[in-house]
Amino acid sequence: MSNSKPVLSSSLGRKLIMSLTGIFLCTFLIVHLIGNLQLFKNDEGYAFNNYAYFMTHFTPIKVVSYLLYASIVIHAVYALILSMQNKAARPVNYARYDGNANSTWSSRNMGILGTVLLVFIATHMQNFWWKYHNDQVPYIEYQTDLSTGVRSSRALEANEFIDYQVSTDNGVEIVKARDLYKQVDFAFENPFLVFFYVLAMAALSFHLIHGFQSAFQTVGFSHKKYVPIIRFIGVWGFGVLIPIGFALMPLYFYFVK
Amino acid sequence: MAQHMNLTLKVWRQKNDKSKGQFVTIQAKDIADDMSFLEMLDVVNEDLTRLGEDPIYFDHDCREGICGMCSLVINGRPHGPKYGITTCQLHMRTFHDGQTIVIEPWRAAAFPVLKDLATDRTSFDRIQQAGGYVNVNTGGVPDANTIPIPKRIADEAFEAATCIGCGACVAACKNASAMLFVSAKISQFALLPQGQTERYERAQAMVDQMDAEGFGNCTNTGACEAECPKGIKLTNIARMNREYFTAKFFREEDVHTHS
Structure with missing residues (x-):
């Protein structure tokens, strides 16, 4: 038994990378869902647009967001490396392979599900992240009477908007912001985009039903009492609750707003 | 009839x-x-x-x-x-x-x-030879039960040791991964006192050999466990991962500077 290979060039090391980035991406989903629940507030996007400004300008959040982008890339790149190795490990395929007899469909199709999600992430970031960061969203001004709480809003022209501003004048709070809420409303007028979002959330569901518990198995966690809890969270939390929560957003804007 | x-x-x-x-x-x-x-x-x-x-x-x-x-x-x-x-x-x-x-x-x-339906499974032998053994000095036969082992641990090690090395796990796995086999062979020693001396070197050496043989990477589908004729459990793979990562990150010989 001689000196061993470096951990990251081993199968288990690469799986560890998949596991850790995957878990990190799962925790992001919780934050992203809770924050975006503000889309359901009937306030012309006041809370959501302030939140969007905070999330893109608060330094610790920015640091975490770059970690997040890196995790997405690393998760996808390592998935590709591992999948290519797996393909090479079986050069001749079975003429007949009864996978359903021994495993779930989602566990065998993580690569396909992940590819759908990668396309989704690219579309999603182009639609909102890119447009928000490159001044391709409308602008809005909110005037809130601080004594009564009555709020009015009006769209701003591009030449009226300099930057995000909060000021108070005569007991009236004036907020000028990029109107990402309006952009969301606009994007989800497109039925094809709404359909694609719902489809992607179905892919997310199946990806996480297998992926969440799989990540814990990979780091070596196995316990007769706690693994069933992890499976429960993986299926009902990440496989059902979170994808449905996200899917409701495009459906709400398409059918209700 | x-x-x-x-x-x-x-x-x-x-x-x-x-x-x-x-x-x-x-x-x-x-x-x-x-x-x-x-x-x-x-x-x-x-x-x-x-x-x-x-x-x-x-x-x-x-x-x-x-x-x-x-x-x-x-x-x-x-x-x-x-x-x-x-x-x-x-x-x-x-x-x-x-x-x-x-x-x-x-x-x-x-x-x-x-030829036809027969395959060369000596890759399993080479994995086993890389670390699936214990070194003991021969001598007089030791008395039985001189080393106390809890029944649960003995049972778990025995269950891992029932692996017959047929390769059905590899055949069933969509990635042709050998991790159920390797994890069973690592587990049967990792659990027992006799296996402690080479415990972490074993995990690393056997995983290295498994990779070198060109087996695929486990995606935790569970197909191996379902198709195993001996009912070897997926928990062995979790244990192998623990053994390997412990070896890599916490192995006593590696974490301290030796004079």
Whole structure:
């Protein structure tokens, strides 16, 4: 038994990378869902647009967001490396392979599900992240009477908007912001985009039903009492609750707003 | 009285490890339902031999489910359509008259086909030789039970040790991963006091050899566990991962500077 290979060039090391980035991406989903629940507030996007400004300008959040982008890339790149190795490990395929007899469909199709999600992430970031960061969203001004709480809003022209501003004048709070809420409303007028979002959330569901518990198995966690809890969270939390929560957003804007 | 049946076999025929194989359709006539699957192939081979043709080459040895020699992917499942058995324990009563049965070898780069349905599984031997053993000094026979081992631990180690190294886990895995086999072999020693001396070197050496043999990477589908004739559990893979990562990040020899 001689000196061993470096951990990251081993199968288990690469799986560890998949596991850790995957878990990190799962925790992001919780934050992203809770924050975006503000889309359901009937306030012309006041809370959501302030939140969007905070999330893109608060330094610790920015640091975490770059970690997040890196995790997405690393998760996808390592998935590709591992999948290519797996393909090479079986050069001749079975003429007949009864996978359903021994495993779930989602566990065998993580690569396909992940590819759908990668396309989704690219579309999603182009639609909102890119447009928000490159001044391709409308602008809005909110005037809130601080004594009564009555709020009015009006769209701003591009030449009226300099930057995000909060000021108070005569007991009236004036907020000028990029109107990402309006952009969301606009994007989800497109039925094809709404359909694609719902489809992607179905892919997310199946990806996480297998992926969440799989990540814990990979780091070596196995316990007769706690693994069933992890499976429960993986299926009902990440496989059902979170994808449905996200899917409701495009459906709400398409059918209700 | 045994029922008799006629079957259509689609068998993978391959001359040697260099040639390209193909499926050949062979009729199996008058097969008794109390024959084992291997006995059915024996009958077919006798017919082929009488006709002056090359009999179907397949692995077998003990024919009682303990040696791990018999293989065969039958209608898309390693060791055929039942759980917890080897091919020699599969009986023809599982099939019905007129059925078509597709018979293929284990398919993995690390298990090259030698001829027809027989594959070279010496990659498993090399993994075992890389660390699946304990070094002990020979001498007088020690008294039994001088080293206390909790019953639970002994049972767990024993269950891991029931792996017969047949390779059904690799055959079932969509990635042709050998992690169930390797994890069973690591577990049986990692759990016992006798295995502690080489514990972490073992985990690293066996994982390295597994990778070098060109097996795929586990995606935790659980197909291996479902198809294992001995019921080796996925928890062994979690244990192997723990052993390996502990070796890599926390191994006593590596975490301190030695003078």
